[in-house]
Amino acid sequence: MKTADFIVIGGGIAGLSAAARLASHGKVLVCEAEQAAGYHSSGRSATYYHFGIGNNAVRAMTSYSRAFFETPPEGFCDQPLCRPTPALFIAREDMVDSLNALEAEMRRFTDTISRATEADMRAMIPVLKVGDGAVVAGVIDHGGRRLDADGLLQGFAKQVKVQGGEVLTDHSVAALTRLNGVWEVTTQRGEKLGAPIVINAAGAWADKIGALAGAKPLGLQPKRRTVILIDPPEGIDIANWPFVKTAVDDFYMIPESGRLLASPVDEIESEPTDAQPEDYDLALAAWKVEEYTTLTVPRIGHRWAGLRSFVADRVPTAGFAPDVEGFFWLAGQGGYGLQTAPAMADIVASLITGTPWPHQLEALGLTHNQVAPERLF
Ligand SMILES: Cc1cc2nc3c(=O)[nH]c(=O)nc-3n(C[C@H](O)[C@H](O)[C@H](O)COP(=O)(O)OP(=O)(O)OC[C@H]3O[C@@H](n4cnc5c(N)ncnc54)[C@H](O)[C@@H]3O)c2cc1C
Known part of the structure; x- marks a missing residue:
């Protein structure tokens, strides 16, 4: 039986980032069900970093994580992990109150926000429908970033291995199975691994893994989101277009490898599964592109769906299960698991090794109680 100090279940961004942090405190084994790490949610995201998503706990984690993306540890990866890509939050008349509220929330965490005039919006995205009956207000976050998901996953895996x-x-x-203070982890093929602490970072499957340990469920709800890629308008350079998103969850779009990635910002309840796009959501995505822009979508180039898993208050959860010894929850990363991963990894290291709660997170208003599993029971 292979033994270690920590066994992390799940090789997505949550499991790998936590494993990389824990590896300096003891031997870590990461168990990933699939043939490759990042096969599920972590490999299917829009890879964007911004303050226009989640609640203030999420914004605190996002703000904290920025330093890691901009200045990763020596040798983490060969290329930059992020590149500046502004966000443009837009509102039709009926969304203006939501846009104002969003702007106020974002301003608490960043000073890179400004209002966009109709002319600004037309200049940023010439195909955007702007004016009466269409988009009438906008807010720009100049501090938005495009993240390199693959670079992050590979970098964290490398950190695990070199340590x-x-x-x-x-x-x-x-x-x-827990025996004499040690977990025996058995895989489907019968391999056995042992460690005193198990970290449950199984994404959409986290409550299923919790059940194997006999832990009370967090009430995690996976929700499917759909993404399409469409051809850019002929003769127009889209490379510098921003991430554009409606102030309420209705539509977003961002350039992706020479094409445009768009989503109807759907949240369809799902079982934990290898999510696949449904025809209705694909049609909705195409329709939203045509609703908000002058583009037509004669064909969808590429499409995918992935699960975003939430607990009731939509704050990612980290902490030892109060009811099962040596079992640590790391779950509910929702739609912001990439942009919050460095913060969550530091939280995990602090809670498991008993080192102080990251001072900077406290300064941003995030305390242990807000992420503790106990709050959900
Ligand atoms: C369409 C879409 C767009 C998104 N856009 C963004 C974005 O722009 N920015 C952002 O920050 N986030 C975004 N997200 C959210 C982000 O992708 C997730 O929050 C994040 O990937 C969750 O990471 P995870 O490690 O918890 O889950 P996962 O990546 O799903 O990893 C969990 C892993 O656990 C493994 N596992 C499950 N059961 C077992 C088992 N029994 N044994 C071993 N392993 C097991 C699975 O195989 C899986 O690899 C988006 C998500 C989607 C779907």
């Missing part, structure tokens, strides 16, 4: 840990793909955890 003596292992990322074990094709290791689907099927059973958890």
Whole structure:
């Protein structure tokens, strides 16, 4: 039986980032069910970093994480992890109150916000429908960033390995048994691993893993989101277009490898599964593009769907299960698991090793109680 100090279940961004932080405190084994890390949500995101999503706990984590993306540790990766890409939040007349509220919330965490005039919006995205009956107000966050999801996943996996840990793909955890203060983790193929602490970072499957350990569920709800890629308008350079999103959850769009990635910002309740796009949501995505822009969508180039998993208050959860010894929850990263990963990894390290709560997170208003699993029971 392979033994370690920590076993992390789940090789997505949450599990790998936490494993990389824990690897300096002891031996870490990461068990990932799939053939490759990042196969599920972490490999299907829009890879954007901004303050226009989530609540203030999420914004605090987002703000804290920025330093990591801009200045990762020596040797983490060969290329930058993020590049400046402004966000343009837009509102039709019926969304203006929501835009104003969003602006006020974002201003608490960043000073890179400004109002956009109709002319600004037309200049930023010439195909945007602006004016009466269409988009009438906008707010720009100049501090938005495009993240390199693959660079992050590879970098965290590398950090695990250079510190003596292992990322074990094709290791689907099927059973958890605790004996004399040690977890015995059994995979579907019968391999056995042992460690005193198990970190449950199984994404949409986290409540299923909790059940294997006999822990009370967090009430995690996976929600499917759909994304399409469409051809850019002929003769127009889209490379510098911003991430554009409605002030309420209705539509977003961002340039992606020479094409445009768009989503109807859907949240369809789902079981934990290998999410696939449904025809209705694809049609809705195309329709939203045509509703908000002058573009037509004769064909959808590429499409995918992924799960965003939330607990009741939509704050990512980290902490030891109050009812099961040595079982640590790291779940509910929702639609912001990439942009909050460095903060969550530091939170995990602090709670597991007993080191102080990150001072800067406290300064941003985020306390342990806000992420503790106990708040959900
Ligand atoms: C369309 C879309 C757009 C998004 N856009 C953004 C964005 O712009 N910015 C942002 O920050 N976030 C975004 N997100 C959210 C982000 O992708 C997620 O919050 C994040 O990937 C969650 O990471 P995770 O590690 O918790 O989950 P996952 O990446 O799903 O990882 C969990 C892993 O656990 C493994 N696992 C499950 N059961 C077992 C088992 N029994 N044994 C072993 N392993 C197991 C799974 O195989 C999986 O690889 C988006 C998500 C979607 C779907």
